[in-house]
Amino acid sequence: MPCWCGSGKKYKQCHEDFDKKIRHYEIMGHPVPTHDMLKNREQVELIKKSAVINRACLDAVSEAIRPGMNTQEIDDIVYQTTTSMGGIPAPLNYENFPKSVCTSVNSQVCHGIPSKKVILKEGDIINVDCSTILDGYFSDSSRMFMIGEVSEEKQRLVRVTKECVQKGLEATRPWGFLGDMAEAVHKHAEANGYSVVREIGGHGVGLEFHEEPWVSYVSNAGEDMLIVPGMMFTIEPMVNMGRPGIYTDKKNNWEVYTKDGKPSAQWEIQLYVTEDGPEVICW
Ligand code: MF3
Numbered sequence: 703m704p705c706w707c708g709s710g711k712k713y714k715q716c717h718e719d720f721d722k723k724i725r726h727y728e729i730m731g732h733p734v735p736t737h738d739m740l741k742n743r744e745q746v747e748l749i750k751k752s753a754v755i756n757r758a759c760l761d762a763v764s765e766a767i768r769p770g771m772n773t774q775e776i777d778d779i780v781y782q783t784t785t786s787m788g789g790i791p792a793p794l795n796y797e798n799f800p801k802s803v804c805t806s807v808n809s810q811v812c813h814g815i816p817s818k819k820v821i822l823k824e825g826d827i828i829n830v831d832c833s834t835i836l837d838g839y840f841s842d843s844s845r846m847f848m849i850g851e852v853s854e855e856k857q858r859l860v861r862v863t864k865e866c867v868q869k870g871l872e873a874t875r876p877w878g879f880l881g882d883m884a885e886a887v888h889k890h891a892e893a894n895g896y897s898v899v900r901e902i903g904g905h906g907v908g909l910e911f912h913e914e915p916w917v918s919y920v921s922n923a924g925e926d927m928l929i930v931p932g933m934m935f936t937i938e939p940m941v942n943m944g945r946p947g948i949y950t951d952k953k954n955n956w957e958v959y960t961k962d963g964k965p966s967a968q969w970e971i972q973l974y975v976t977e978d979g980p981e982v983i984c985w
């Protein structure tokens with residue numbers, strides 16, 4: 703019997719022991735990944751090509767972003783960069799999302815819609831969340847940008863949120879659990895007086911924009927899905943300066959805001975899990 707992974711090797715000599723190990727965790731009651739969530743090296747190489755474009759977009763935004771700029775101009779940069787490199791912006795027309803990138807300013811938590819009417823001003827913080835399709839392979843990452851002089855307290859939110867992602871990455875290991883990563887993320891946020899959004903999380907990614915598993919950043923060590931080599935997912939916590947509560951703008955069903963009106967920050971990386979640990983594919 704040939705292995706399901708497509709290696710051409712016999713199952714016995716390929717993933718049989720691997721599957722037995724997963725089965726062991728499943729019997730103990732843990733959610734475990736299915737084979738269709740796992741990527742092989744060839745797929746990862748193609749996903750990395752998509753990620754080159756995604757990173758180029760965020761690098762280009764980083765060069766251009768300044769006070770007085772409107773967020774439609776950010777959308778233009780992302781659309782131009784992506785298409786000139788042969789890619790497709792994944793957000794465009796995704797479930798009726800009207801633009802090529804998400805731009806979320808201050809108390810916007812995520813999914814902000816670029817607009818000529820949203821003009822960046824000194825002191826703003828903004829998340830630019832970029833996702834690319836290249837030859838059917840998906841990449842996804844986001845960064846925060848600070849516009850001109852930003853208050854100490856907003857600078858700290860942006861820095862701590864980035865540290866949360868770093869801590870989550872350090873807690874990610876094969877044959878650990880997504881909850882190990884989540885705990886590292888939210889403990890750092892909470893130790894700094896912040897809260898982590900509960901309702902919106904990360905996701906598997908690579909062959910689709912959003913794949914299983916759904917990824918929480920508020921669960922605890924030992925909880926949620928077993929992490930196995932071959933998995934690819936995002937670490938993208940939304941960290942609120944105040945309370946965790948959020949709401950979605952009913953006018954467009956996309957834009958998400960903090961209920962208390964306080965700022966929120968997010969950084970997103972895409973990673974691939976190998977036997978040796980996580981490899982960051984996109985940032
Ligand atoms: N890029 C977002 C993520 O990190 C998803 C945005 S969906 C969109 O998962 F349609 F708004 F682009």
Ligand code: CO
Nearest residue numbers: 842936938970
């Ligand atoms: Co994502």
